[in-house]
Amino acid sequence: NAGVTQTPKFRVLKTGQSMTLLCAQDMNHEYMYWYRQDPGMGLRLIHYSVGEGTTAKGEVPDGYNVSRLKKQNFLLGLESAAPSQTSVYFCATLELGQGDNEQFFGPGTRLTVL
Amino acid sequence: GEDVEQSLFLSVREGDSSVINCTYTDSSSTYLYWYKQEPGAGLQLLTYIFSNMDMKQDQRLTVLLNKKDKHLSLRIADTQTGDSAIYFCAESIYNQGGKLIFGQGTELSVKP
Numbered sequence: 675n676a677g678v679t680q681t682p683k684f685r686v687l688k689t690g691q692s693m694t695l696l697c698a699q700d701m702n703h704e705y706m707y708w709y710r711q712d713p714g715m716g717l718r719l720i721h722y723s724v725g726e727g728t729t730a731k732g733e734v735p736d737g738y739n740v741s742r743l744k745k746q747n748f749l750l751g752l753e754s755a756a757p758s759q760t761s762v763y764f765c766a767t768l769e770l771g772q773g774d775n776e777q778f779f780g781p782g783t784r785l786t787v788l
Numbered sequence: 789g790e791d792v793e794q795s796l797f798l799s800v801r802e803g804d805s806s807v808i809n810c811t812y813t814d815s816s817s818t819y820l821y822w823y824k825q826e827p828g829a830g831l832q833l834l835t836y837i838f839s840n841m842d843m844k845q846d847q848r849l850t851v852l853l854n855k856k857d858k859h860l861s862l863r864i865a866d867t868q869t870g871d872s873a874i875y876f877c878a879e880s881i882y883n884q885g886g887k888l889i890f891g892q893g894t895e896l897s898v899k900p
Contacts, residue, residue, distance in 0.1 A: 705886050714796065716876060716890035717831075724885050732887065764830060768886045774838075775819050775880055777888060779830040 676700055678780035680765050686786045687755045695750040695783050697765030705768040706748040707732075707777065708740060710761040717764060723748055755787045794877055794891035801899050806867045808894045810860040810877030817879040820853065821888070822862045825874045834875075835862070864896075872898045 681696045697706065704725050709717040709732075719732030723742040737759060739751045752759060762784050766777040791813045800806045812820070817839050823831040837844045837851045837860070844851045850863040864871055877891040 707887065709890075714892055716792075716892045717878075717888075718890070719887050722885055722887055730885065766888075770886045774836045775886060776821075776833050776836070777886070779832075781830045 678765055678767055678778050680763075680780040680783050682783060683781070684784045686788065687752075688788050689756060691755050692751070692753050693755065693785075694752075695763055695765075695785075697748045697750070697780060699746055699748075699767045699778075701767060701769070701778065702745070703767035703769045703778075704745075705770055706742065707766040707768070708738070708748065708750045709764045709766065710734065710759075711764060711782075712761050720750065720763075755785075757787045759785065760787045761785060792877055792879055792889050792891040794875075794894045796892060797895050797897070799897045799899065800867050802867060802869055804867055806862075806864040806871070806896055806898075808862045808864075808875050808877075808896065810862075810891050812858050812860065812877075812879050812889075814879060814881055814889070815855075815858065816881055816883075819880040820851075820860050821878045821880070822849075822851065823876040823878060825876065825893070827873075831876065867896075867898050869898045869900060872896055 678699045707722040708720040711717045721740040726745040729740045741749045765780040768777045793811045821836045822834045848865045852861045874893040876893045878888040
């Protein structure tokens, strides 16, 4: 089992370019999350999904869109990248009500916007 | 609103105990977690405590929860150089889709 995977691992964009980050999971979890991590600020929730076909806004949703067309995939889109979106992006999954409600994290995508 | 605070740095000598502290504001937390992040890596769950517990011990790790003061701590006994990392405290809020609110992270430096 691969767990939670993220594609790509690294990316450099120019201001105004668009891109999509892919999160894939093979654990059949219902809940999926996108976070961003910036120095000294911990992780902040961008968007999340409680099931296929659903999405909801987190703390810092502006400038991002998401889609959950298939249960195993959660896509994060940047329509017009800005330098303020330079960050490390983490995807996580959860099966609510199982044990300790642990979120499983992917390895991260390091994005630089010039 | 929801907020989780941690001190940013802690330095200890190898073999000493480390205590990392965290405060939170939301009294409807269900679970409180400690995650470890090594340089360039993702987050690894270390331990957690359910909100109706006061203490949990797991090998070298002891978690203490003071619900009255909304204070959580992680004690690492016999700290090793391999424990050097950033430690994040996080709370899970009841009935909010399982989302986590993270603290800023405490960078633990273990000197030989």
